[in-house]
Amino acid sequence: MTAPALDPVTLKTLSSQDLMRLESEIARQFSGMVPWGSVAWGLCNLVVWLSLWPLVLFGHLPLWAAFPIATLNVMLSYLPSHEAQHDIIGRPGEPLRWLNELVGHVSTLPLVLPYRMLKLTHLEHHKHTNHSELDPDIHTRAASAWAFLVGSLRNRQPGGQAQTSYATTLQRLGTPQARLAMLEALGLQLTYLAVLFACALTGHALEAALIWWLPRHIAATYIGFYLSWAPHHPALETGRYRDTRGFRSLVGNIGSMGMQFHVIHHLHPRIPLMKTPAAFYALRPVLEARNCPIEGL
Amino acid sequence: MKFIGSLMRNMPFLFGIGFIAPLIDQMIKHFGLNPAGSPWSLILGLLIGGSWGVYAIWKTPAQ
Known part of the structure; x- marks a missing residue:
């Protein structure tokens, strides 16, 4: 044509x-090209974030300087994995499939969100965008930016929608992949908590708070705002x-x-x-x- | 799985005493508000973190 x-x-x-x-x-x-920029972004971002730990713990970098870098790192950690979730780096059977899966799995580690869970729930988000019950990200719907911020904090409390919506989606899917994703999410969450507890026990609670815990909360708010609330607002139409x-x-x-x-x-x-x-x-x-x-x- | 379920259910309390309490303790000491050797900052941390955790468990709907 x-x-x-x-x-x-x-x-x-x-x-x-x-x-x-x-x-x-x-x-x-x-479409159809390998997004090398996103590949480099995902891998370099993780390396920088990981390097903050020894740099701070061994006194080579002050904590006040590490905090904004860590926050930026965690904020930047989602999108490279997002490219992998859509098989953009390498589709099944292609030579770069391993790189697609590597970027997908490792780039979101600072966010404590496993790739398999993100992929399955994100594809459901695409399938059911703005649907009140089936869209796993619908909890970001809010009448205004301020309402989003308040809701974002509320939803992250124990029992809040942000804590349960992905698990509910995986349960609804009920596939072996979804069950595996649940186990991975649990394992990653327990590992994250174990690291925080270990840091606290050894007198490094402040370091853990400013390199991981607080940056993760700031990043979750930022990512929720720009990747979910803003582009779908008012999220009333399908x-x-x-x-x-x-x-x-x-x-x-x-x-x-x-x-x-x-x-x-x-x-x-x-x-x-x-x-x-x-x-x-x-x-x-x-x-x-x-x-x-x-x-x- | 039952143990993991119970662990996750009580995690807000564990997080409160295992992370928030030492964090408060370390912050108070960092700003020089606690005389060396005094345990009051850790006790304060345990009170805040522990009660916060208990409140969070109480507010969490049963799965």
């Missing part, structure tokens, strides 16, 4: 099927072209970790994160023809 000129009048004359074909054709130009929005972030595209263009990710999950801005501008006329929510871009 020859791509027609992407002006709104022409697009209005296209059938839904032709519009979809055009959308896929444009999207294909932005449907391919209505459940995610394009938006202008106060802290720019890098400050919001590329989430201004999250709508592209939901439409074409195999487009690497760093390609989503270019894909957004290329697809914009199609998105407008589909009445996608685009605010301020």
Whole structure:
């Protein structure tokens, strides 16, 4: 099919099927490459975070300097794994599959979130975006940014939705993979607590708090805000072209970790994160023809 | 599995006395608010961390 000129009048004359074909054709130009930037990001970020421990414990780096670095590290630890969750680095059977799984598994260790659980629940999020019962991330829905912040703190308390929604999703899936993911999550959580307790017992509670415990809470809030609340707000509609929005972030595209263009990710999950801005501008006329929510871009 | 379930159920209390209490103790000492050798900062930490943990368990709905 020859791509027609992407002006709104022409697009209005296209059938839904032709519009979809055009959308896929444009999207294909932005997918299929290995996101080496995300691979390096995920692995280097982990190495920097791990190196903070000996640097601080052996007195080579003051704790006040390690704290902001650790916070940044934990904030940055999710997205490389997110690329792996969508098999963007290497699909099953491809030569780089091992790298996909390596990045997926190790990059989120600072967040204490195991890859298998993230992958299974994230795919459910894509399948049921904004669904009140089936979307594992629906607990981030809030009327305003302030309401999100309050809810985020509340949901992280014992018994809060953030603690239970992924487990509920895995139980609902009920597959052997889901059961394995539950065991991995439990093991990782117990390991995390064991490290915190060991640090506390040996007189390093403050170090553990400022390299892991507090950065993890700050990062969970930041990630929840920019990866879930902001791109899906108000999270009331379902449907391919209505459940995610394009938006202008106060802290720019890098400050919001590329989430201004999250709508592209939901439409074409195999487009690497760093390609989503270019894909957004290329697809914009199609998105407008589909009445996608685009605010301020 | 029963042991793990019980462990996780009581984890807020264990976290309170096992991490929050030493953290409070270490913070007070770090800012020089506790004379050397005095146990009051650890006792304060255990009171805050322990009661916080008990409250969290009480507020957690049974699974």
